[in-house]
Amino acid sequence: MSAEFDLIIVNGVVVTDTEVGEYDIAVKDEKIAKVVKRGELGDVRAARMIDAEGGYVMPGGVDGHVHLEEPPLFGKGSSADNFETGSRSAVCGGTTTMVPFAPQKKTEDTLLDTLSLTHAKAKDNCYIDYSFHLLVGNPSPRALSEFKTLREEGITSLKIYMTYEALKLNDSQILDVLLEARKNQITTMIHAENGDLIDWMTAQLEKRKMFAPRFHGPSHPPMAEIEATHRAICLSEFMDSPILIVHVSTPQATASIAAAQKRGIPIYAETCPQYLFLTSLDLAKPGFEGAKCVCSPPPRESEADCDAIWAGLADGTFTILSSDHCPFRYDDAVTGKKTCITDDYPEGHFKYIPNGIAGIETRLSLALGEERLKLTKFVELTATNPAKLYGLYPLKGGLVPGASDADINIWYPPGKMPKFELKNEMLHHNVDYTAFEGRTLKQWPRYTVLRGRVVWDREGGGLVGEKGYGRFVRREASSLARPRFEGEWDIKEDGSFGFF
Ligand SMILES: *[C@@H]1O[C@H](CO)[C@@H](O)[C@H](O)[C@H]1NC(C)=O
Numbered sequence: 118m119s120a121e122f123d124l125i126i127v128n129g130v131v132v133t134d135t136e137v138g139e140y141d142i143a144v145k146d147e148k149i150a151k152v153v154k155r156g157e158l159g160d161v162r163a164a165r166m167i168d169a170e171g172g173y174v175m176p177g178g179v180d181g182h183v184h185l186e187e188p189p190l191f192g193k194g195s196s197a198d199n200f201e202t203g204s205r206s207a208v209c210g211g212t213t214t215m216v217p218f219a220p221q222k223k224t225e226d227t228l229l230d231t232l233s234l235t236h237a238k239a240k241d242n243c244y245i246d247y248s249f250h251l252l253v254g255n256p257s258p259r260a261l262s263e264f265k266t267l268r269e270e271g272i273t274s275l276k277i278y279m280t281y282e283a284l285k286l287n288d289s290q291i292l293d294v295l296l297e298a299r300k301n302q303i304t305t306m307i308h309a310e311n312g313d314l315i316d317w318m319t320a321q322l323e324k325r326k327m328f329a330p331r332f333h334g335p336s337h338p339p340m341a342e343i344e345a346t347h348r349a350i351c352l353s354e355f356m357d358s359p360i361l362i363v364h365v366s367t368p369q370a371t372a373s374i375a376a377a378q379k380r381g382i383p384i385y386a387e388t389c390p391q392y393l394f395l396t397s398l399d400l401a402k403p404g405f406e407g408a409k410c411v412c413s414p415p416p417r418e419s420e421a422d423c424d425a426i427w428a429g430l431a432d433g434t435f436t437i438l439s440s441d442h443c444p445f446r447y448d449d450a451v452t453g454k455k456t457c458i459t460d461d462y463p464e465g466h467f468k469y470i471p472n473g474i475a476g477i478e479t480r481l482s483l484a485l486g487e488e489r490l491k492l493t494k495f496v497e498l499t500a501t502n503p504a505k506l507y508g509l510y511p512l513k514g515g516l517v518p519g520a521s522d523a524d525i526n527i528w529y530p531p532g533k534m535p536k537f538e539l540k541n542e543m544l545h546h547n548v549d550y551t552a553f554e555g556r557t558l559k560q561w562p563r564y565t566v567l568r569g570r571v572v573w574d575r576e577g578g579g580l581v582g583e584k585g586y587g588r589f590v591r592r593e594a595s596s597l598a599r600p601r602f603e604g605e606w607d608i609k610e611d612g613s614f615g616f617f
Pocket residue numbers: 287288289290
């Protein structure tokens with residue numbers, strides 16, 4: 118007789134974005150079939166049973182900000198992780214869905230070629246399910262006309278930059294993107310830093326012969342983020358086009374986002390573990406060591422900055438907590454951080470250090486172990502809201518019977534996992550360091566399930582999923598980020614403009 122269910126998970130403390138309770142879960146045909154009060158599944162037959170032993174059972178993590186296998190866009194260095202190693206690292210840390218970027222270069226005219234190229238890289242290579250954000254480097258008339266096709270292809274978000282010479286859009290281009298995105302119910306992610314201010318500060322530091330990694334901090338001062346965040350909010354409000362401001366790092370930008378949200382503007386925001394756990398002290402480590410923590414925006418001045426970001430997570434200003442996994446090797450002068458060490462700059466030059474740090478595997482454990490967020494909030498920020506924001510809910514990010522894929526994390530029961538120190542050798546990325554080395558962790562996923570299959574079993578083989586099991590997921594329009602007004606933006610004959 119065949120089993121009634123493919124998998125049952127019993128004795129767990131189930132946590133969703135709204136509830137914590139003692140429930141048992143039954144899985145059939147890749148989906149959540151039942152979630153019932155503990156013990157109420159009765160005497161069912163299942164191909165596999167997992168006893169959670171009182172551990173938390175949560176929806177699998179959804180990481181909405183991931184860079185993999187990107188061509189070098191900012192000069193030196195190239196991604197250490199491809200789709201295989203990045204998704205492998207993800208699943209070993211409890212993330213079951215990721216949305217990496219499909220990056221269009223400034224010199225390219227079309228987005229659809231970028232999309233098919235990225236599909237080819239990801240196909241049959243992923244351990245977890247995935248979609249892509251289109252990174253728009255050149256909003257040419259052709260690229261803008263392709264937004265409609267992107268939607269039909271299940272791509273409902275894109276990203277633009279206000280900084281970096283290779284990608285930066287001016288305000289007119291941003292307005293073009295926001296207008297077209299609104300028409301097609303696409304959410305626009307914005308890297309909000311003032312590129313000119315960064316260039317100016319960089320020149321001031323160079324004049325003073327300040328080249329060490331720690332000067333990456335002052336080269337990206339808080340004001341660059343504060344100004345650009347404010348400008349992005351104004352442009353979004355003007356166009357009534359929903360935006361997500363990525364990797365927010367300063368208390369002031371957080372406050373201006375909160376103020377815009379209070380006024381009902383469709384502004385959403387993201388932060389990342391680097392702004393919760395790292396500060397300028399990490400950038401100021403001796404020698405070249407600080408390069409390990411070079412990312413943009415940089416880790417900020419002090420613990421007080423981190424506290425303000427934690428507060429923004431708790432009070433709902435931040436919609437999602439993503440990794441911004443952007444992996445570069447450290448001890449690597451060909452593709453990694455050390456490409457900036459030359460004869461002229463024997464100790465490196467901050468402006469040429471590849472920007473980014475790896476974190477797709479540590480995002481969930483770091484944030485959960487800190488115990489600063491309510492459990493429901495943790496699930497909301499790391500799974501449910503990223504799924505809602507990017508048009509994946511309830512397929513992903515939830516445990517809704519009949520609707521959600523059976524993507525599940527089962528954590529260690531209380532007292533079952535001794536605290537341990539994070540070491541890079543525990544991780545599964547293709548990077549030779551972690552910026553979070555030595556942090557004390559209290560939790561790690563014990564099992565991770567993707568569409569009903571156990572793909573991570575920490576004590577039973579570790580990574581037990583297969584490359585290629587992960588598949589592309591077509592996305593709907595965001596169920597969170599919607600314009601305020603009906604109608605299309607236009608200008609009337611009398612010169613009045615708005616939504617008609
Ligand atoms: C913005 O960039 C576009 C494309 O390079 C250019 O055509 C346009 O003149 C720029 N606008 C401003 C105000 O600089």
